[in-house]
Amino acid sequence: MAGHIQDRWFKTETNAAGKTVRVKTDRHGIGLRYRARYIGPDGTEKSKSYPDGQKRLAEKWLTRIEADMDAGQYIDPKAGKITFREYAEKWLGGLTTDPVSQEVVDRRIRLHAIPHLGARPMGSFKPEHMRTWLNRLNSAVPNGTYRRAIYDSVSSVFNAAVDDGVIKSNPCHAQSVKPPIPEDRLVVPWTKERVLSVREGLPARYAATVDVGAGCGLRQGEILGLAVDNLDFDTGWVHVRQQVKRVGGKLVFAPPKRGKLRDTPLSPVVAAGLREHMAQFPPVAVTLPWKTPDGTPVTLKLVFTNGVGNAIRRSYFDDFVWKLALSRAGVIPPKEPGQRYAAAPDDGMHALRHFYASVVLEAGGSIKALSTYLGHSDPGFTLRIYTHLMPSSDEKARAAVSSVFQRVSPVRELPAAA
Numbered sequence: 001m002a003g004h005i006q007d008r009w010f011k012t013e014t015n016a017a018g019k020t021v022r023v024k025t026d027r028h029g030i031g032l033r034y035r036a037r038y039i040g041p042d043g044t045e046k047s048k049s050y051p052d053g054q055k056r057l058a059e060k061w062l063t064r065i066e067a068d069m070d071a072g073q074y075i076d077p078k079a080g081k082i083t084f085r086e087y088a089e090k091w092l093g094g095l096t097t098d099p100v101s102q103e104v105v106d107r108r109i110r111l112h113a114i115p116h117l118g119a120r121p122m123g124s125f126k127p128e129h130m131r132t133w134l135n136r137l138n139s140a141v142p143n144g145t146y147r148r149a150i151y152d153s154v155s156s157v158f159n160a161a162v163d164d165g166v167i168k169s170n171p172c173h174a175q176s177v178k179p180p181i182p183e184d185r186l187v188v189p190w191t192k193e194r195v196l197s198v199r200e201g202l203p204a205r206y207a208a209t210v211d212v213g214a215g216c217g218l219r220q221g222e223i224l225g226l227a228v229d230n231l232d233f234d235t236g237w238v239h240v241r242q243q244v245k246r247v248g249g250k251l252v253f254a255p256p257k258r259g260k261l262r263d264t265p266l267s268p269v270v271a272a273g274l275r276e277h278m279a280q281f282p283p284v285a286v287t288l289p290w291k292t293p294d295g296t297p298v299t300l301k302l303v304f305t306n307g308v309g310n311a312i313r314r315s316y317f318d319d320f321v322w323k324l325a326l327s328r329a330g331v332i333p334p335k336e337p338g339q340r341y342a343a344a345p346d347d348g349m350h351a352l353r354h355f356y357a358s359v360v361l362e363a364g365g366s367i368k369a370l371s372t373y374l375g376h377s378d379p380g381f382t383l384r385i386y387t388h389l390m391p392s393s394d395e396k397a398r399a400a401v402s403s404v405f406q407r408v409s410p411v412r413e414l415p416a417a418a
Contacts, residue, residue: 036048036058084157103247117129148181189351190347198210208304217356219353227241237263244312247292253288285300285302286309357374
């Protein structure tokens with residue numbers, strides 16, 4: 001058995017006759033009697049106290065500690081006393097992902113996990129606590145995909161706690177804990193009429209953003225960060241090299257999502273529209289830090305700026321420009337006085353990328369090429385999103401087979417129905 005058990009109520013002394021006897025200590029009958037003690041792997045002493053009559057429990061505790069040490073599964077009992085809030089904040093502070101992703105995870109943890117799990121010690125979590133939390137989450141967050149994202153972030157906190165030796169196992173991984181099921185929703189592209197209607201509803205300064213989104217497949221941040229140098233009118237390409245995004249409340253220039261630089265075809269018609277836009281609203285040189293608020297300043301001549309020549313904030317554009325156009329196009333209801341526009345989760349600027357994908361596929365473009373144009377991680381990801389939009393090959397297959405077997409088994413005309 002690792003360590004030993006100290007009896008605080010009695011001590012051993014040698015009397016005048018030279019015999020060893022047990023005598024009461026000054027603490028006899030006061031407080032917890034037994035103190036189980038051992039030296040941990042870090043070289044420091046660990047202990048746990050038990051009341052009178054529970055010496056056997058103290059011995060069992062030391063035996064478990066010894067077994068865990070032998071199996072390499074030892075966890076410092078004091079480590080699990082840190083609360084979920086304390087550990088999560090420490091974990092969030094050590095994330096090494098890009099700042100925007102950090103903000104997203106931070107928001108999930110602080111809004112949906114800490115209010116319910118924050119006060120509980122990490123070592124006390126059981127599967128039942130996770131089931132209760134997920135039940136509350138199910139009521140508070142109707143979107144299954146977002147619930148799954150929150151769950152995954154919380155599970156990552158517990159995974160890190162296992163790695164750090166704070167807890168033995170992740171309570172989210174118990175068989176009785178069922179992760180939220182993401183909602184599989186087929187992409188339904190906008191019609192050409194809707195795209196043009198929304199474009200018409202935008203102020204003239206921003207109308208051409210639709211051309212770039214629906215005609216080149218750029219993301220919103222890439223549209224807002226589009227610079228004159230990215231447009232090659234002679235060869236017909238858009239070089240996607242940066243985006244505008246918010247980090248810590250401040251706008252910065254940053255590489256496209258996942259750092260994937262790419263080129264996408266520039267239609268002559270879209271090119272003509274951009275030339276007209278730049279003639280009416282000349283590009284403005286804008287200076288922003290690179291990647292982080294304290295990054296190196298970078299100056300780019302932006303195609304789209306606000307009325308005072310600054311980079312456009314996505315939040316402003318969404319709430320006061322884009323939704324105004326959606327309202328004018330009848331996509332969402334008009335705004336009530338003193339109220340905000342209705343939510344439009346499926347009709348943000350990302351809908352323009354879906355429209356672009358549908359047009360390319362309908363024209364016979366390959367999934368591999370489309371994946372490159374959109375800046376996806378791999379063609380398989382693109383296929384999973386847009387496979388249902390690919391033109392049906394059923395009739396082509398029937399015609400091809402018929403052309404071969406027509407000579408073998410000519411299809412006779414059926415007699416007219418009586």
